[in-house]
Amino acid sequence: MLPQNDLTFGLVGRKLGHSWSPQIHEMLGSAPYSLVELEPQEVEGFLRGGSWQGLNVTIPYKAVAAQVAGQTSERVRRLGVANTLVRRPDGTIFAENTDVLGFSWMLERFCRNSLCAEACEALRGAKALVLGSGGASQAVQMALRETSANVVVISRSGEERYETILERHADARLIVNATPVGMYPNCPATPIEPDVLQKMDDLAGVLDVVYNPERTGICLAAERLGIPSESGLAMLVSQAFWSSRLFQREALDDSLVETIEKDLRSRMRNIVLIGMPGVGKTTSGRQLARLLKRPFVDLDDAFELEIGSSPAEFIRSKGEASFRRRESEIAASYAERSGFVIACGGGIVTRPENYDLLHQNGTLVYLDRPIDALSTSGRPISQNRGVAELARERGPLYESWADLRLGCTGSPAGDAAAIASELGLTH
Ligand SMILES: Nc1ncnc2c1ncn2[C@@H]1O[C@H](COP(=O)(O)OP(=O)(O)O)[C@@H](O)[C@H]1O
Ligand SMILES: O=C(O)C1=C[C@@H](OP(=O)(O)O)[C@@H](O)[C@H](O)C1
Numbered sequence: 001m002l003p004q005n006d007l008t009f010g011l012v013g014r015k016l017g018h019s020w021s022p023q024i025h026e027m028l029g030s031a032p033y034s035l036v037e038l039e040p041q042e043v044e045g046f047l048r049g050g051s052w053q054g055l056n057v058t059i060p061y062k063a064v065a066a067q068v069a070g071q072t073s074e075r076v077r078r079l080g081v082a083n084t085l086v087r088r089p090d091g092t093i094f095a096e097n098t099d100v101l102g103f104s105w106m107l108e109r110f111c112r113n114s115l116c117a118e119a120c121e122a123l124r125g126a127k128a129l130v131l132g133s134g135g136a137s138q139a140v141q142m143a144l145r146e147t148s149a150n151v152v153v154i155s156r157s158g159e160e161r162y163e164t165i166l167e168r169h170a171d172a173r174l175i176v177n178a179t180p181v182g183m184y185p186n187c188p189a190t191p192i193e194p195d196v197l198q199k200m201d202d203l204a205g206v207l208d209v210v211y212n213p214e215r216t217g218i219c220l221a222a223e224r225l226g227i228p229s230e231s232g233l234a235m236l237v238s239q240a241f242w243s244s245r246l247f248q249r250e251a252l253d254d255s256l257v258e259t260i261e262k263d264l265r266s267r268m269r270n271i272v273l274i275g276m277p278g279v280g281k282t283t284s285g286r287q288l289a290r291l292l293k294r295p296f297v298d299l300d301d302a303f304e305l306e307i308g309s310s311p312a313e314f315i316r317s318k319g320e321a322s323f324r325r326r327e328s329e330i331a332a333s334y335a336e337r338s339g340f341v342i343a344c345g346g347g348i349v350t351r352p353e354n355y356d357l358l359h360q361n362g363t364l365v366y367l368d369r370p371i372d373a374l375s376t377s378g379r380p381i382s383q384n385r386g387v388a389e390l391a392r393e394r395g396p397l398y399e400s401w402a403d404l405r406l407g408c409t410g411s412p413a414g415d416a417a418a419i420a421s422e423l424g425l426t427h
């Protein structure tokens with residue numbers, strides 16, 4: 001049964017399980033905001049009928065949305081697709097494409113913060129590669145052309161292909177991923193290999209329209225090369241802001257975009273505890289999760305659940321190398337999720353690839369205390385190699401991976417409170 005009669009605001013699409021739009025629109029004041037999943041044959045009737053006031057429309061229905069509208073913006077006329085429909089007081093439907101406005105907003109802020117110039121100035125005549133040629137790409141292309149950038153669209157086939165990027169476009173200044181590659185749960189993954197980015201000497205920025213995970217694969221690769229990057233959360237919030245303004249027919253405060261973005265980032269980001277074995281990651285992590293009312297996972301417990309033996313038993317019977325491989329698989333499957341407190345095993349830092357897994361969606365917190373206070377019981381690696389040697393080897397890794405280092409306070413409850421306070425998280 002469709003919520004035809006009592007729908008005020010909502011999002012229409014085919015599969016919407018992943019959507020963050022209800023939370024965002026509710027913060028913007030467009031409530032109640034419902035998710036409406038429709039089959040293709042139901043869409044036109046729903047959009048034309050019903051008593052809705054304002055709708056967002058997502059794939060695969062953005063073209064139908066443009067067609068049902070009696071009046072459209074210039075952007076929608078040019079693109080042929082709309083993501084926002086507003087019912088006017090006289091009953092007619094107006095269509096807008098706020099994806100373009102959302103991307104422009106993100107681009108403008110990125111250029112100001114990372115390229116030290118307005119987008120028009122930073123990108124005029126500069127080569128901007130847009131990866132992908134679907135709906136999101138159309139919106140990105142339009143926004144980029146408004147800055148007078150020289151836009152090149154890269155697809156899987158045709159003249160401009162991924163294989164020929166370096167031959168033809170090693171001089172690119174900006175790359176925007178407008179494909180779904182790297183989107184949760186297939187992450188981290190990147191549409192362009194890091195060594196291709198490395199060979200682009202003029203590359204000054206990388207943007208992604210994908211917003212989950214918080215740092216997509218292409219952004220992680222750019223970050224490693226020291227190239228400024230940003231995934232698509234700001235675009236998501238900004239397009240919702242422009243839609244909500246139309247829904248409510250009034251100016252909303254511009255600062256709402258960054259307030260909501262910040263709130264979502266802090267709620268969705270994982271808090272990941274790293275540090276020496278026995279320092280208290282498991283115990284303090286559990287307390288922290290309770291304090292913040294977040295889900296908790298201890299990767300060693302997850303290992304035991306999945307593999308059927310504890311890390312200690314597994315290391316004793318199969319060896320450390322084999323344990324590390326399975327540990328990375330377990331880390332990958334939890335670290336891509338959002339909003340968790342995650343306690344790692346002490347040796348997580350011994351594999352460099354684990355960094356991207358944990359960092360893509362997480363703030364890494366290094367718990368530290370004097371090594372003579374560390375428990376070694378049930379920890380075969382600490383017992384065999386000695387805590388001092390482990391600390392020499394791993395200390396610099398914990399340091400370099402950490403976003404925050406915290407000296408233990410003397411109790412797990414104290415550590416949990418200190419982490420929450422350092423990260424500015426209220427409870
Ligand atoms: N802040 C702390 N101060 C003192 N002891 C602690 C603290 N945090 C944890 N412990 C104790 O240290 C031991 C190891 O803690 P655990 O959480 O298993 O460490 P890890 O997961 O880092 O290996 C446990 O007995 C725990 O109760
Ligand atoms: O330091 C290590 O190499 C290990 C630490 C353990 O976790 P804790 O740090 O929670 O003890 C566990 O993953 C395994 O025994 C290996």
Ligand SMILES: [Mg+2]
Pocket residue numbers: 281282283298300343344345
């Ligand atoms: Mg532990």
